[in-house]
Amino acid sequence: MVFACTRLTSIVKILKKSKEVVEESNPQQRVLRRLFRYSFSDWKLILLGSFFLFIVSSAEVFVPLLTGRLLSSVAYKDPYPKFRTNLLLFVGAYFIGILFGGFRLWVFSVCVARLSIRLRTKLFQTYLQQEIGFFDTHESGKLLSRLNHDTEIMSTTVANNVSQCIGSVFKFIGIILVMFKLNAYLTLICIVGTPVILVVIKLSGNTSRRVSEKVQNLTADSSEVSEEAIQSIRTVRSFANENGEIKRYTSILQQAYGALVAQAGLASVQKWFVDMGSVGLSATILTYGAKLVRENRLPGSDMLSFIMCQLALGPILSDISQIYSSLKTAAGASESVFEYIDRSIEQKPSGDYKPDEFRGExxxxxxxxxxxxxxxxxxxxxxxxxxxxxxxxxxxxxxxxxxxxxxxxxxxxxxxxxxxxxxxxxxxxxxxxxxxxxxxxxxxxxxxxxxxxxxxxxxxxxxxxEDENQEKSExxxxxxxxxxxxxxxxxxxxxxxxxxxxxxxxxxxxxxxxxxxxxxxxxxxxxxxxxxxxxxxxxxxxxxxxxxxxxxxxxxxxxxxxxxxxxxxxxxxxxxxxxxxxxxxxxxxxxxxxxxxxxxxxxxxxxxxxxxxxxxxxxxxxxx
CATH class of the missing domain: 3.40.50.300 (P-loop containing nucleotide triphosphate hydrolases)
Incomplete structure (x- = not known):
């Protein structure tokens, strides 16, 4: 019994150590989890938005299937009642998606605004609590860039992309289930090719995060230069050094431009691989699906619906890849912001001594x-x-x-x-x-x-x-x-x-x-x-x-x-x-x-x- 307890304790320690190693090796995941926790106070809104999102995604799952059936009714000249039924279902699915999609957009937009306020307030509060020596060694332009630019990236990117990611996952799972219902063999072919695309998304996302951090640092540098020049405009004008300040500013912007071009190139390569992978899968599925139709093992209408579902998967995978890159960008911004929020104040904390008499010796x-x-x-x-x-x-x-x-x-x-x-x-x-x-x-x-x-x-x-906005008596x-x-x-x-x-x-x-x-x-x-x-x-x-x-x-x-x-x-x-x-x-x-x-x-x-x-x-x- 003692031996078993000892072994169990050792296993628990190993698991904890493994978890710490994983977290150290994936700091961006830890940062994103922490960022998500800042949204927990809006859990009721998030739950409501997720409900709308589930309805929208469910409606959009059936759109490819209903599109295929509607086109099949036209192509095979089905009776009008059947065509009308397919048309009504098609329009109804789209209407539900549009209606609840508007509600979803409003709810998550409110979440973005509330998250942005919380992040900015927390960071601003952290700034004002720092010792004066902190401001002696940190440029104000960079501090303001973190406060205004990086927090906006964090709130907007995370809130919007998380909702899109959840919706894309819902649609992906739903469409896969519909595809299994239509034909399991064709669905397996589709699933086998998906991991390759996901690996490309993973690799490009890691690279995008590093480039994004560089872009954010250069943006902070440009903010510092512009703020300093504007606040010191009389000195700049006195020495007729306007061109020098412009040269400094544009030099940093050119560096940022180079990083942005590299980031855009990565996004393009990622899109090429995802889209080419989708085309390859489509060609394979069409070849095998045509064989099944010729052998009467699959109805033509089901084949058409399956193709519509498979084509819908391409944009979903592309959206997921873009969302992944955007979340990596948010992780880069979050690391800089949380670095300031977590900073320990080096000055000794103030006491609570408040004597009734203060002589001033x-x-x-x-x-x-x-x-x-x-x-x-x-x-x-x-x-x-x-x-x-x-x-x-x-x-x-x-x-x-x-x-x-x-x-x-x-x-x-x-x-x-x-x-x-x-x-x-x-x-x-x-x-x-x-x-x-x-x-x-x-x-x-x-x-x-x-x-x-x-x-x-x-x-x-x-x-x-403190109460200057409060109305006072005459x-x-x-x-x-x-x-x-x-x-x-x-x-x-x-x-x-x-x-x-x-x-x-x-x-x-x-x-x-x-x-x-x-x-x-x-x-x-x-x-x-x-x-x-x-x-x-x-x-x-x-x-x-x-x-x-x-x-x-x-x-x-x-x-x-x-x-x-x-x-x-x-x-x-x-x-x-x-x-x-x-x-x-x-x-x-x-x-x-x-x-x-x-x-x-x-x-x-x-x-x-x-x-x-x-x-x-x-x-x-x-x-x-």
């Missing part, structure tokens, strides 16, 4: 960071400092020294490779993600506005933004408008906004292109302070403003800091940081000096002193 303890896109270069190294709540601090230093990196760590765009970032004594990753970003807000040196109105861009920072709208205007005034943006024709309802354009650089920065500052953050991060946030506007905003945000928020500034201008409570001097990724403006100026031959001296003599910091 910040401490860096020997922090070192290396950006994912530059793994061999340290952005900052062993940086330590402490920031007291309610005060204003500045990070100064040459370009690329690591000033913005310190602010990026506080936004938790990246986690340090070494050391700790503490807020109120807790590591930053312990805080709840949404809670943390309600307390800390960043205005970047390249402010990005959405293609919405100025009002909607400022309200983007508010929780109410009192709520008035109160919200007052909050928006208050934030705009604090950011010195209300005057220029009021001067626009549509005021706060003025569209900003894609990435804020309808506004000037200074206007974008002021709207971005308003968007940041409307949330009333405890910690405000300004990364060159006033670099595009004139000195007067910059002074007004600084007086509002820094000198008249009624909320007693902690303000951290990364800047190059002396006027921006000289009145800060404390200044951190970063040079080549290291904290080299810290203190007030007066204390740092007292350091002989110090980095800060040299920086200020060069600014005062209009040399700038580029030579540091």
């Amino acid at each position: 910040i401490e860096f303890q020997d922090v070192t960071l290396t950006y994912p896109a530059r793994p061999n270069e340290k952005a900052i190294s062993n940086v330590s400092f402490r920031i007291e709540p309610g005060k204003t601090y500045a990070f100064v230093g040459p370009s690329g020294s690591g000033k913005s990196t310190c602010l990026n760590l506080l936004e938790r765009f990246y986690d340090p490779n070494e050391g700790k970032v503490l807020i109120d004594g807790h590591e930053i990753q312990e805080y709840d993600h949404k809670y943390l970003h309600q307390k800390i807000t960043l205005v970047g040196q390249e402010p990005i506005l959405f293609n919405r109105t100025i009002r909607q861009n400022i309200l983007y920072a508010m929780d109410e933004n 009192a709520a709208v008035v109160e919200q408008d007052a909050i928006v205007e208050s934030a705009a005034k604090e950011a010195d943006a209300h005057t220029f906004i009021s001067g626009l024709v549509d005021g706060y309802n003025t569209p900003c354009g894609q990435r804020g292109t309808q506004l000037s650089g200074g206007q974008k920065q002021r709207v971005s500052i308003a968007r940041a302070i409307i949330r009333k953050p405890n910690i405000l991060l300004l990364d060159e946030a006033t670099s595009a403003l004139d000195p007067i506007s910059e002074r007004l905003i600084q007086e509002s945000l820094v000198q008249n800091n009624q909320q007693k928020r902690t303000v951290l500034i990364s800047a190059h201008r002396l006027s921006t940081f000289e009145k800060c409570d404390r200044i951190f001097v970063i040079c080549k990724g290291k904290l080299v000096e810290q203190g007030s403006h007066e204390e740092l100026m007292a350091i002989e031959n110090g980095v800060y002193q040299e920086l200020v001296r060069r600014q005062l003599t209009d040399l700038g910091d580029s030579q540091l």
